[in-house]
Amino acid sequence: MSTEDQFLGRVKGNWRQRAKEKSRLRDELRVVPRWLRRTVVVLYVVALAIVAGVTLTNQADLPDPLAGIPLPLAMLAMFGIVTAAAIFVGSFILLFGYINRDAKRRGMSPVLWTLVAILVPYLIGVIIYFVVREPLPYPCPQCGATVTSRFNYCPSCQCTLRPNCPQCRREVSPEDRFCPHCGASLPATPPVPAPVRLPPSCPQCRREVHPADRFCTHCGASLPAVPPAAPEPVRPV
Numbered sequence: 001m002s003t004e005d006q007f008l009g010r011v012k013g014n015w016r017q018r019a020k021e022k023s024r025l026r027d028e029l030r031v032v033p034r035w036l037r038r039t040v041v042v043l044y045v046v047a048l049a050i051v052a053g054v055t056l057t058n059q060a061d062l063p064d065p066l067a068g069i070p071l072p073l074a075m076l077a078m079f080g081i082v083t084a085a086a087i088f089v090g091s092f093i094l095l096f097g098y099i100n101r102d103a104k105r106r107g108m109s110p111v112l113w114t115l116v117a118i119l120v121p122y123l124i125g126v127i128i129y130f131v132v133r134e135p136l137p138y139p140c141p142q143c144g145a146t147v148t149s150r151f152n153y154c155p156s157c158q159c160t161l162r163p164n165c166p167q168c169r170r171e172v173s174p175e176d177r178f179c180p181h182c183g184a185s186l187p188a189t190p191p192v193p194a195p196v197r198l199p200p201s202c203p204q205c206r207r208e209v210h211p212a213d214r215f216c217t218h219c220g221a222s223l224p225a226v227p228p229a230a231p232e233p234v235r236p237v
Contacts, residue, residue, distance in 0.1 A: 017135035036097040106134040
């Protein structure tokens with residue numbers, strides 16, 4: 001398999017994994033640092049104050065289209081111009097702040113991708129980032145340990161995180177019954193085993209005790225509090 005095919009396969013796998021992410025716009029906006037959002041608001045207020053002061057003290061220096069109109073209308077027009085400029089500039093500042101924090105939480109280099117987004121012209125760097133960005137860390141489907149898209153196997157239970165076709169060796173989806181690249185039949189994915197909850201035992205004599213016991217009935221040692229078992233999910237009838 002060529003390097004290009006491997007890269008495209010990795011990008012497609014990232015897209016497939018990112019499609020499973022359930023994120024809301026409100027949650028994504030919270031990724032932007034709070035101090036950066038406050039800084040943008042403060043700069044906007046300062047710009048409005050400067051424009052108001054200049055308009056009141058130097059009416060003769062207003063742009064030609066605003067000359068000769070009443071002062072309240074001229075000030076309102078200047079506020080509109082400042083607001084439009086603030087929305088344009090502030091959107092880019094918040095976008096770059098989002099890319100910096102989003103790259104960090106996805107295990108990518110925040111400095112590198114922020115520079116790419118800023119320095120590559122015509123927003124090409126921003127587009128490249130959103131195309132190739134890694135999925136968020138997710139729990140292993142077998143043991144629940146946190147893994148990333150860079151893992152081929154879970155380091156805790158050795159579960160295959162990137163199943164591939166046994167014939168063409170290209171990545172496939174766990175739900176596929178046949179390889180979408182070569183048409184070969186894929187082995188059935190074994191069911192995920194349910195986690196086994198071991199009975200509580202005494203930390204001193206290692207003998208089994210009842211979950212409600214506060215002291216070991218065999219050696220008398222004090223027992224740690226046992227967390228209550230999670231309720232079983234209700235199955236639809």
